[in-house]
Amino acid sequence: VTAARTARERARQDLVEAILAAARRQLAEVGAPALSLRAVARDLGLASSALYRYFPSRDALLTALLVEGFDAVGATAEQADARAVAAGAEPGARWLAVCRGVRGWALAHPHQWSLLYGSPVPGYAAPRDTVEPATRLSRVMAGVVLAAVQSGALVPPARPLPGSRLVTPAVVEIAGGAPPPPYDDVLERSLLLVVALVGAVSFELFGHLVGALTDDAAGFDALMAVAGDGVGLVLPRG
Amino acid sequence: VTAARTARERARQDLVEAILAAARRQLAEVGAPALSLRAVARDLGLASSALYRYFPSRDALLTALLVEGFDAVGATAEQADARAVAAGAEPGARWLAVCRGVRGWALAHPHQWSLLYGSPVPGYAAPRDTVEPATRLSRVMAGVVLAAVQSGALVPPARPLPGSRLVTPAVVEIAGGAPPPPYDDVLERSLLLVVALVGAVSFELFGHLVGALTDDAAGFDALMAVAGDGVGLVLPRG
DNA sequence: TGTACATCAGTGAACGCGCGTTCACTGATGTAC
DNA sequence: TGTACATCAGTGAACGCGCGTTCACTGATGTAC
Numbered sequence: 397v398t399a400a401r402t403a404r405e406r407a408r409q410d411l412v413e414a415i416l417a418a419a420r421r422q423l424a425e426v427g428a429p430a431l432s433l434r435a436v437a438r439d440l441g442l443a444s445s446a447l448y449r450y451f452p453s454r455d456a457l458l459t460a461l462l463v464e465g466f467d468a469v470g471a472t473a474e475q476a477d478a479r480a481v482a483a484g485a486e487p488g489a490r491w492l493a494v495c496r497g498v499r500g501w502a503l504a505h506p507h508q509w510s511l512l513y514g515s516p517v518p519g520y521a522a523p524r525d526t527v528e529p530a531t532r533l534s535r536v537m538a539g540v541v542l543a544a545v546q547s548g549a550l551v552p553p554a555r556p557l558p559g560s561r562l563v564t565p566a567v568v569e570i571a572g573g574a575p576p577p578p579y580d581d582v583l584e585r586s587l588l589l590v591v592a593l594v595g596a597v598s599f600e601l602f603g604h605l606v607g608a609l610t611d612d613a614a615g616f617d618a619l620m621a622v623a624g625d626g627v628g629l630v631l632p633r634g
Numbered sequence: 635v636t637a638a639r640t641a642r643e644r645a646r647q648d649l650v651e652a653i654l655a656a657a658r659r660q661l662a663e664v665g666a667p668a669l670s671l672r673a674v675a676r677d678l679g680l681a682s683s684a685l686y687r688y689f690p691s692r693d694a695l696l697t698a699l700l701v702e703g704f705d706a707v708g709a710t711a712e713q714a715d716a717r718a719v720a721a722g723a724e725p726g727a728r729w730l731a732v733c734r735g736v737r738g739w740a741l742a743h744p745h746q747w748s749l750l751y752g753s754p755v756p757g758y759a760a761p762r763d764t765v766e767p768a769t770r771l772s773r774v775m776a777g778v779v780l781a782a783v784q785s786g787a788l789v790p791p792a793r794p795l796p797g798s799r800l801v802t803p804a805v806v807e808i809a810g811g812a813p814p815p816p817y818d819d820v821l822e823r824s825l826l827l828v829v830a831l832v833g834a835v836s837f838e839l840f841g842h843l844v845g846a847l848t849d850d851a852a853g854f855d856a857l858m859a860v861a862g863d864g865v866g867l868v869l870p871r872g
Numbered sequence: 873t874g875t876a877c878a879t880c881a882g883t884g885a886a887c888g889c890g891c892g893t894t895c896a897c898t899g900a901t902g903t904a905c
Numbered sequence: 906t907g908t909a910c911a912t913c914a915g916t917g918a919a920c921g922c923g924c925g926t927t928c929a930c931t932g933a934t935g936t937a938c
Contacts, residue, residue, distance in 0.1 A: 427756045429667045446882050514753030518665045558871045562853045567846050588860040595833015608805050615800045622826040626864030633796045684915050
């Protein structure tokens with residue numbers, strides 16, 4: 397009896413996943429602003445009204461895609477870092493590996509990247525559910541930098557940031573604490589790593605670097621190296 | 635006779651400007667993806683078809699707005715720098731002034747900023763005309779950094795970037811030349827300044843920093859200071 | 873095991889909307905003699 | 906200065922499109938006895 401019930405529920409879950417997969421395809425093809433419920437339904441051979449049994453509105457679908465996307469980026473970052481650690485990499489090399497991993501994901505999923513880090517979709521306000529997955533990438537960054545502090549691999553800042561804690565307690569908690577001087581501004585500095593990474597990837601993806609670099613990948617590495625310099629990470633060069 | 639002709643032409647130019655102004659208003663209100671010719675026409679009390687006497691398509695209007703926007707950002711940066719120079723600021727302070735100026739413009743014109751640096755508008759490909767105005771900001775950055783090199787105010791990089799010229803000859807020309815070692819990688823490093831600035835502003839504007847900083851303006855300054863550290867600019871602190 | 877009923881999935885038509893663009897048109901503004 | 910013609914500005918209706926969402930409906934799947 398419960399087996400039967402779960403059969404129906406399993407069918408339901410399957411369709412939810414099929415819808416999400418179709419939506420992902422749509423997103424990859426036409427981008428978030430042009431993503432339409434009707435196109436998703438068409439893709440599945442369903443009546444457009446059928447989707448309302450599974451998602452209450454287009455925005456709900458977008459939210460699901462947003463969460464999926466942040467999770468995918470976060471997972472990519474975590475895996476890249478884990479692989480680097482397994483290979484015995486120093487913090488600088490770990491960070492570069494994360495950057496390359498994230499850039500690779502973005503190049504493979506440009507429209508999804510746009511959804512995550514591009515202009516907000518007009519008329520859509522991301523709900524709370526998307527906040528937590530969005531922090532996953534920052535967590536990885538903070539982990540690398542804090543590991544560098546603990547292993548003594550982080551170059552102490554030549555000129556510490558003035559003032560204290562610019563970052564909220566919530567961020568400190570997410571990062572897993574803040575070290576003592578002279579590394580007490582390390583969380584603030586780490587924020588630049590995230591900003592530089594996301595900024596560089598978006599810059600490239602949105603076409604602002606077209607014709608500026610002789611080699612996009614090498615140029616990206618260089619940018620991340622310079623950002624690393626600012627934070628005190630020692631990146632492998634050459 | 636020619637006075638009469640110019641009268642008509644002046645009227646035409648006036649309307650072109652009125653259309654652009656209305657489009658700017660529309661853009662500021664609803665954002666680029668939702669910007670519609672019909673709304674612009676409504677705003678002016680015209681039939682929507684009338685606009686086709688002045689712009690051949692919606693895309694042409696978008697292009698005009700794009701050029702305007704890049705010019706506005708560029709002008710803001712130039713003015714901020716000029717004011718800093720006039721006040722006798724060092725290169726580091728000049729750079730911070732430019733950053734603050736650009737951020738201020740972006741906060742005042744969020745939708746325009748999105749048009750310039752956010753996700754590309756779906757179905758719209760920016761034509762050549764937009765490239766040159768887009769470089770205006772980079773020019774200012776390069777000017778500040780090169781001035782720092784010449785005045786000896788730039789800290790030489792602790793770890794120079796490996797490889798040579800990652801930046802294309804076109805960029806070198808725009809920047810106005812590249813200095814000799816140990817500053818020969820300064821153009822590559824400068825690129826991070828642009829990326830960090832645009833990245834930080836977009837990050838804040840697109841909502842990724844909500845709840846992360848106790849003081850957004852101070853946090854922004856700190857981010858720019860860290861980016862400056864990576865490049866070798868000495869920013870005023872405290 | 874079989875029957876009566878309730879729940880759910882999916883349909884297809886419809887509503888109302890706004891969009892970009894085209895086109896034949898009416899007047900007004902300019903030009904040539 | 907006045908008249909005949911050409912150019913241009915702006916109109917309003919129309920085309921064709923796709924969208925999100927609602928709603929009454931038909932069958933199929935499950936449930937209770």
